[in-house]
Amino acid sequence: MKNTILELENVSHKYDKELVLNDISFSIEEASFFVLLGLNGAGKSTIFSLLTRLLSLQSGSIKINGYTIQNYTKALKDIGIVFQEPTLDLDLTVRQNLYYYGALKGLSFKETLASIKDELTNLDLNEKLDTKVQKLNGGHRRRVEIVRSLINKPKLLLLDEATVGLDLKSRFDILDYLRHKVQKGEISVLWITHLFDEVQESDSLAIIHKGEILATGTAEEIIAKHKQADLTETFKYLTMENPDA
Amino acid sequence: MRKYFYCAKGIIYKELLRFLKEKSRFFSALVRPLLWLFIFSAGFTSALGLAIIPPYESYITYETYIVPGLVGMILLFNGMQSSLTMIIDKEMGSMKILLTSYINRNFLLFCKMFATAIVSTIQAITFLVVAYLYGVELSIIGILLTIPVILFTSIILNAFALFISSVIKQLENFAAIMNFVIFPMFFLSSALYPLWKIKDSSIFLYTVCSFNPFTYIVESIRFTLYLKFDPFNFYIIFFYFIVALSLAFMGYKAKKVLKKS
Numbered sequence: 171m172k173n174t175i176l177e178l179e180n181v182s183h184k185y186d187k188e189l190v191l192n193d194i195s196f197s198i199e200e201a202s203f204f205v206l207l208g209l210n211g212a213g214k215s216t217i218f219s220l221l222t223r224l225l226s227l228q229s230g231s232i233k234i235n236g237y238t239i240q241n242y243t244k245a246l247k248d249i250g251i252v253f254q255e256p257t258l259d260l261d262l263t264v265r266q267n268l269y270y271y272g273a274l275k276g277l278s279f280k281e282t283l284a285s286i287k288d289e290l291t292n293l294d295l296n297e298k299l300d301t302k303v304q305k306l307n308g309g310h311r312r313r314v315e316i317v318r319s320l321i322n323k324p325k326l327l328l329l330d331e332a333t334v335g336l337d338l339k340s341r342f343d344i345l346d347y348l349r350h351k352v353q354k355g356e357i358s359v360l361w362i363t364h365l366f367d368e369v370q371e372s373d374s375l376a377i378i379h380k381g382e383i384l385a386t387g388t389a390e391e392i393i394a395k396h397k398q399a400d401l402t403e404t405f406k407y408l409t410m411e412n413p414d415a
Numbered sequence: 416m417r418k419y420f421y422c423a424k425g426i427i428y429k430e431l432l433r434f435l436k437e438k439s440r441f442f443s444a445l446v447r448p449l450l451w452l453f454i455f456s457a458g459f460t461s462a463l464g465l466a467i468i469p470p471y472e473s474y475i476t477y478e479t480y481i482v483p484g485l486v487g488m489i490l491l492f493n494g495m496q497s498s499l500t501m502i503i504d505k506e507m508g509s510m511k512i513l514l515t516s517y518i519n520r521n522f523l524l525f526c527k528m529f530a531t532a533i534v535s536t537i538q539a540i541t542f543l544v545v546a547y548l549y550g551v552e553l554s555i556i557g558i559l560l561t562i563p564v565i566l567f568t569s570i571i572l573n574a575f576a577l578f579i580s581s582v583i584k585q586l587e588n589f590a591a592i593m594n595f596v597i598f599p600m601f602f603l604s605s606a607l608y609p610l611w612k613i614k615d616s617s618i619f620l621y622t623v624c625s626f627n628p629f630t631y632i633v634e635s636i637r638f639t640l641y642l643k644f645d646p647f648n649f650y651i652i653f654f655y656f657i658v659a660l661s662l663a664f665m666g667y668k669a670k671k672v673l674k675k676s
Contacts (some may be wrong), residue, residue, distance in 0.1 A: 222515045226668070246517035255508035259429070261436050266429070273425015274516040274523070276418025 172199040175326050175358045181230035183216055189381060190216050194230070196376045196386050201355040205369050206362045208378035209411065214362045215254065218330040222251055235325060250319030254331040256311060260304040264295065264314050267303060271318045282321055289317045293347065309340035316344060330362045341368070366402050377408060384408045422518050423526045430530035444493060444538045448485035452546060456481045468609055470643035479552045483637035484606025486539045487629060490569045493535040495597055498576035502583055514667065521664045528577060528663070532569035539565050557640040564639045568632040568652060574659035581666025604630040628655040
């Protein structure tokens, strides 16, 4: 039986008096690709901010790798993070950006590069190491951010709308690369997105809408349970909203 | 301990890289106090008579008097400049990288303040050397002894700046900070004129100046430059050090990092 790497139990969150997350519970097993799917404003980024401790937990519990989020020096130690917005320093080179992030993980410059040697090769970034980030295209910048998040070989990767703004090929290159790592059992992934075409039928999935989880299971199970043709139809059925609108 | 060492090294490394890449920032930071020294003080020398006040043991020129205040000006503006980059970092998202590290957040913030203080110190010492070459009454030993004082006091200003950046949501508000924080802090201090001169003019202004941390920062630099130590001044700046750090740490507690977007 696989261990649980991430567990949210009865998490609720308010901005002032407005309830934006209501009693959210789901868990992610080791070496699984888990998708949190919902439209804009559903509460996905709030969950992401709670997981990364950019927001403090108001109610419920979050455990990462067995540690509560309040114990963040342990809980956040083995996670990698990719934010929706670009977070690289454009004036620095790829190498300098990686060194900086490695340092924030408590690694020396040498250890930083050693921990992502394979990733740099697999994502064709070795020759870009001394290129300024501002000279890279969007796809390459995203790859650098993916590689950066893999520094020190985290057990769990959190990605918030990581493919927004990329062309189709770049999007699926990144997805395929991460799915491959999951299949090899190297990592678990929480993939937060509003893009339905990024979900595969075998993926574990939670559908979130207006701050509530409407369904969990594999995409295949959820579609079958609600007797719909595909995920988009299932989403329409559950939410009474058209995701293409 | 090892991870803390590498973490601090990385944050300082990035700040120094930024500093080296932004040469115009270095020169503009230097030009501002030099203009005050060469032009403003030249005009005021004849208008302002200075009595013999500690730490000075004889009559001094206005250029000599104003130099510690101008060092303070460099630290103040650089601290606020760093606050500006924090706001940009918050808007651009790169600040999130710092704040989502598993390493103690207060330690990360302190490293950020310390890294900015190193840059401020380099600028301040460069200014002191130029002032020395210009003929202002300074000693090399005094300049060397001032380095740790500048570093320490710069952390205080950076901590205040960090706190300000935590409460500002948008970059546009920075102009208000210039008008409501930087200028009052600078002018309501002993940077440009001794406190007894202000007391002669207005008891109220004198009282305000007496509570301004910048006054004590300038005075601690002034006393050290002339190889004197004022324990009272030291206790006061140590008190402000604790207050400023507490404010900065509170400003970046988890719940305050993000507001509803």
